[in-house]
Amino acid sequence: MCKFTKEDVLKMAKEQNVKFIRLQFTDIFGIMKNVAIPVSQLEKALDGEMMFDGSSVEGFVRIEESDMYLQPDPNTFITFPWRSGIDGDVGRLICDVYDSTEGKPFAGCPRSVLRSLVDKAVQKGYTLNAGPEAEFFLFLTDSEGRPTTITHDKAGYFDLSPVDLGEGARRDMVTTLQKMGYEIEASHHEVAPGQHEIDFQYSDALDIADKIVTFKLVVRSIAQRHGLHATFMPKPIQGINGSGMHINLSLFKNGGNTFYDPQKENGLSDVAVNFVGGLLKHGKAITAITNPTVNSYKRLVPGYEAPVNMAWSFRNRSPLIRIPGKRGSSTRTELRSPDPSFNPYLSLAAILAAGLDGVENQIDPPAPVDRNIYDMTEESLEELQIDQLPETLEKAINHLEEDELIKNALGEHVCEKFIEAKKIEWKNYMSAVHQWELDEYLTKF
Numbered sequence: 001m002c003k004f005t006k007e008d009v010l011k012m013a014k015e016q017n018v019k020f021i022r023l024q025f026t027d028i029f030g031i032m033k034n035v036a037i038p039v040s041q042l043e044k045a046l047d048g049e050m051m052f053d054g055s056s057v058e059g060f061v062r063i064e065e066s067d068m069y070l071q072p073d074p075n076t077f078i079t080f081p082w083r084s085g086i087d088g089d090v091g092r093l094i095c096d097v098y099d100s101t102e103g104k105p106f107a108g109c110p111r112s113v114l115r116s117l118v119d120k121a122v123q124k125g126y127t128l129n130a131g132p133e134a135e136f137f138l139f140l141t142d143s144e145g146r147p148t149t150i151t152h153d154k155a156g157y158f159d160l161s162p163v164d165l166g167e168g169a170r171r172d173m174v175t176t177l178q179k180m181g182y183e184i185e186a187s188h189h190e191v192a193p194g195q196h197e198i199d200f201q202y203s204d205a206l207d208i209a210d211k212i213v214t215f216k217l218v219v220r221s222i223a224q225r226h227g228l229h230a231t232f233m234p235k236p237i238q239g240i241n242g243s244g245m246h247i248n249l250s251l252f253k254n255g256g257n258t259f260y261d262p263q264k265e266n267g268l269s270d271v272a273v274n275f276v277g278g279l280l281k282h283g284k285a286i287t288a289i290t291n292p293t294v295n296s297y298k299r300l301v302p303g304y305e306a307p308v309n310m311a312w313s314f315r316n317r318s319p320l321i322r323i324p325g326k327r328g329s330s331t332r333t334e335l336r337s338p339d340p341s342f343n344p345y346l347s348l349a350a351i352l353a354a355g356l357d358g359v360e361n362q363i364d365p366p367a368p369v370d371r372n373i374y375d376m377t378e379e380s381l382e383e384l385q386i387d388q389l390p391e392t393l394e395k396a397i398n399h400l401e402e403d404e405l406i407k408n409a410l411g412e413h414v415c416e417k418f419i420e421a422k423k424i425e426w427k428n429y430m431s432a433v434h435q436w437e438l439d440e441y442l443t444k445f
């Protein structure tokens with residue numbers, strides 16, 4: 001879908017008095033990188049002539065093959081409202097990374113991995129739509145500006161607290177995002193103290209992945225201006241809810257939602273049910289991508305509205321997949337495992353591959369479970385054949401290594417680098433001495 005041409009971008013930059021452009025891309029861990037160029041270099045950049053050293057980006061290439069190019073996507077041009085000043089505005093373009101020797105998208109560029117899967121789905125007539133529910137914490141900073149884990153409030157779900165730092169910051173985030181073209185559907189205080197949620201309208205997978213990485217930058221930048229630290233760490237505090245990023249999903253064909261079937265009693269089409277079948281079949285491997293940190297697995301424990309089991313449900317919030325009640329064009333499946341430490345490009349690529357496997361091979365999921373899984377005994381879980389999500393990063397990585405479909409979807413380069421890095425992360429974690437061990441053993445032995 002072409003929204004802007006190169007000429008449109010040059011014109012908009014001039015009209016909006018843009019003086020600097022940030023060329024952005026993400027590494028395979030979803031960390032945003034950027035290089036700023038003066039507007040005089042914009043035309044050259046739009047022609048894909050901006051080179052950078054790929055060997056300095058984690059998970060990219062070795063020093064011998066380090067020259068890479070940035071190919072900006074004109075559709076992603078926007079200005080940062082919080083950076084406008086008397087010396088002109090700052091604009092940004094999200095880029096695909098190109099290989100200098102082959103002149104093709106680089107196999108380690110997550111955006112190109114997703115784009116290629118999205119293109120293949122479009123050839124089959126399908127567009128994956130995704131809508132995220134972004135949760136995060138706002139923490140106070142200390143006298144030297146360093147983040148603490150002290151929350152700015154004691155409020156809970158949907159609370160209206162007296163105007164405090166957090167509420168002001170959240171309002172500022174919403175208005176900034178609106179200026180940047182986000183259609184904000186809701187924003188509210190979440191269950192845990194200091195925890196917030198901002199929901200924006202669903203869109204096609206590539207656009208929504210771009211929006212998620214930009215969203216995190218906006219939230220963190222605005223929080224900082226309010227003297228707060230915003231974190232997308234999945235479980236910053238033990239004993240209270242963690243932060244998820246549920247992803248609502250549907251497949252559209254010829255402009256209509258293939259997940260809706262008014263002939264069925266529950267309004268859910270066979271395509272939707274098989275999509276769920278695919279997500280459940282590959283769910284364990286996908287978890288390595290959607291929950292990619294050691295800390296991710298501290299969130300996936302019973303009792304905090306985060307999923308623990310490989311099941312689906314029409315109402316309950318304890319299983320991996322929930323089918324929200326809305327029908328018609330809003331018919332969707334909600335995948336509840338993803339957390340905001342994920343790389344949204346790779347996560348949506350893995351989700352799309354799994355869902356389409358389900359649709360194409362008509363994979364039927366087991367019967368939905370409408371009971372609170374947290375309260376079920378081991379025996380009932382076994383009887384209903386309800387499996388568990390991986391309990392640690394190590395286990396999830398092992399499942400990814402065994403899932404050929406997901407590995408093929410992500411490509412050899414991404415998988416190899418991702419798995420290698422995550423094994424090191426796990427090893428470092430396992431060999432570190434944690435505060436818990438000191439509290440438990442220092443005086444006992």
Ligand SMILES: Nc1ncnc2c1ncn2[C@@H]1O[C@H](COP(=O)(O)OP(=O)(O)OP(=O)(O)O)[C@@H](O)[C@H]1O
Nearest residue numbers: 129130131132200201202248249250329330331332
């Ligand atoms: N057809 C669709 N396909 C994909 N996403 C959709 C579709 N229709 C709506 N959405 C998106 O689903 C998300 C809904 O978020 P919302 O917070 O309302 O969901 P919820 O799961 O009911 O809430 P919660 O889990 O917080 O109780 C929004 O991003 C919305 O745009």
Ligand SMILES: N[C@@H](CCC(=O)O)C(=O)O
Nearest residue numbers: 241242243244304305306
């Ligand atoms: N914070 C919860 C989700 C709460 C909700 O349903 O919105 C999680 O970790 O997934």
Ligand SMILES: [Mg+2]
Nearest residue numbers: 133135190197
């Ligand atoms: Mg929520």
Ligand SMILES: [Mg+2]
Nearest residue numbers: 133246334336
């Ligand atoms: Mg939700």
